Amino acid sequence: MTFSYSPSLPSPLHRVRFLIGDTVDAGHLVENQEITYTLSIQPIETFAAAAIAESLAARFAGKPDVRVGQTSVSNSALAAQYRELAARLRAAGGTIAGGDGTGPTASTMYVGGISRDERLEQYADDDAILPSFRLGKDDHPGTTTEANDLGEDA
DSSP states (O other): OOOOOOTTOOSHHHHHHHHHTOOOSTTOSSOHHHHHHHHHHOOSHHHHHHHHHHHHHHHHHTSOOEEETTEEEOHHHHHHHHHHHHHHHHHHHHHHHTSSSSOGGGSOOOOSSOOHHHHHHHHHOTTSOOOSOOTTTTTSTTOOOHHHHTTOOO
């Protein structure tokens, strides 16, 4: 297994490592191969970092808190910190992706063409440049009913 990090952040691997704070080789928590795999299934770096932070939270949540003399290791606190980091990264990623923090698919989608009301609004706008063509333009030469202007049957 390997570790690499450059503060110039030349690749997605280095940027993800920066986002999760695993930037020192001695005692690193995540291997390059794990980051590369995560980026292969989640190419958005912020969300990949959130997935890795969740993985680290799960790793520390499965370990007991340890106290030996004056020294203690609180794995539950580490798990909570990584869960919080994952939530912050998802929220930041949602802002970047235009969603609500759950990913790029959370953005509002508009499907279909322009509605009848929108078409009527477009024709009511005196400043709008109207197209020189429309559906059915040549079907009934000489007629100018509103239905024909909107490309509908009379």
